Amino acid sequence: MSGKGSVLSYQRGLRVRYEADILVAGGGPAGVAAALAAARQNRSVRLIEAHSCLGGMGTAGMVPAFMQFTDGINFLAGGVGREILDSLREADGTVPADGMGIRAEVLKRVYDELLVDAGVAFTFHTQLVDVTLEDGCVHEAICAGKSGLFAIRAKVFIDATGDGDLAAFAGAPYEKGDTDGNMMPGTLCSLWAGIDWDKVRDSGLGAGNSRIEEAISDGIFSLEDRHLPGMWQVGNTIGGGNIGHTFNLDGTDEESLSQAYLWGRKSLKEYERYYKEYLKGFEKMELVATASLLGVRETRRII
Template sequence: MSRRITVPARDVRVTAEADVVVAGGGPAGICAAVAAARTGARTVLLERAPFLGGTATGAMVASFMGFFWRDRRVAGGVGYEVTQRLIEAGGATGFTRYLLAEASENPIEVRTFPFDPEVLKSVLDEMATEAGVDVLLHTQATEAILTDGRVTGVLAQGLFKPEAFGAGVVIDATGNAVIARTAGCRAENAGDDPAGWQPMTMMARLADVDVPRFRALPRERKRRLARQGMATGELPQQLLSLVSSPSGDDAFILMTRVSGFDGSDTRDLAQAEMEGRRQLRGVVPFLRREVPGFERAHVVAVAPWIGVRETWRIIGDSRLEEADVLEGRQSAEAIAQGGGPLDVHHRDGGGLSLIEPAAPFSVPYRCLVPRDVDGLTVAGRCVSATRTAMGAVRHMGTVMAIGHAAGAAGALAARERIRPRDVRVSELRDLLRSQGAVVDSPLSHAG
């Protein structure tokens, strides 16, 4: 039997008043904050971790996808600048061709951007500071502040006490749509069984790996090794996927598969984190024993938190459909382009589905605008899209482009004192173009 208590009402100090408050400093959130500040908005960024980068740093998913469709770059702006600054800082060497899920039954060639997450932390610090963003780490956004039914700020928990942040516009980049949901926005998955959601992955960084030797293995042998690992129970999925930092002798391994948990529920997430680390205790000995190139490998870091692929998505003024992605449809209100594969990991059987879109697809602005809440936009994997469409939208290159657009739109709305849904999309698109973002299909400019 559960019991309830009444928490006494108390006054919370307003720590800051801003034009734009961004909740969440992952790939979408950091790009939103930098874009908003560069567009002239007083910007506050709230992040629960001691560093920025989210999935790219905290979950150690050390490779950006979604910047390209085949050989055409479909994402620019702040996100692309991150990649170039990583190269300058020695944390990456550039985009490279990669056979995604090589050991699976349906691999697909993509262009990825491997990087060192530790260098990325510093790059993001510098970009936020240079743009004038007020960054508050160790600060978890917990709830929307509503005034006359409109979102006017964010309540957050600091290290010791709750704090309030007033805002002209709030951008929810929490991944779980925390601010949108507490504001009363309808969201999908509310009645679904979390056991059916895409599995999570716990990443690890191994040192002393002979990466060239592993890469030289024929694909068929990698498939046999992956099947062997699944048969013994040491590999949870038919993947031998890794990326390497510029040092060349390390490997970030994506080989765990944690199913049946809700990544937005505290208790479930705790169990998922522990299960991910348990699976790594089987994966690493298998690699050392069976896979050429890993004979001397050892773990130097386990990701601070597990990578979550799917939880909540808002109901927006528009919704991106599976057909929009697969057919490469373009919208007159496009604020970002996507090109990465539709990537859906199966809950059972250890497999995944990978489908390349027929052409770059667009993300309309109104997928970022909650249908029934004002004063708020969203960015990242909680935008309005079907579950399947989100399999292509959630690539980090794409969510960084969406974040850039959300930040620029927030700055425009705050400047003009209008609702985010009333932003003139044609003006936003022109602004994004001037900031180096890709809002039009790159195929429309082909010779």
């Protein structure tokens, strides 16, 4: 007997567990910046994060580097972004010290300390699942935590989910994908040990796709993916891999996300072979971890 496709009417009373001037949904860089800015204007701020840490793709997602802060001469960021990077450097969280490679565990602590010092209240493992509306405006956020369902009431709601979840739940119009509904592929980032970075630099082959065409011709990949962002140094012998892509991905669908995680983990065996056999300095590399958060490049665009 299957209930697939049927509609269940479910109703229950929920306790309003928290009230704040501002609720920020999502604790990535955008959510952290929004929460800090609001708290520093003497507003009471509550932030909810679905995962186990702040930072989003730079921490749980293991994206190994801060990208394009400069034009090669001038530092182009300011405000909270500059503050975070300066704090990370002071905490020995960038590799090399003047570079863009980041130590994710240090970055987690930097975000923690910034929000705690600013007086922002926040909880992890708190998933936004719906909102209530009054006169066309969001009145409460409905959340799911380990303790169950509860509501948070606020005067202002900021959507920093990365996928426009709050806006979509509130009925805001949005677009998703190209004219055929296709979206950019994702990446499951990874962490690798045993890399000889001096040898990598001396080889002139780099840590990316310099020999990818040759490897594809040799048949080591089951999927012909010719774009390889590569590996960044994030420790003395540690590399952060922005390696491979998960195609046909819809980051707002859990079935699609699940398949992407499966493929992302499976494909790393092929990339490990590529790095060991075709590039220099990676001969003794070994996989340490894959990200708990998939790198999703595109979902909803709020209109």
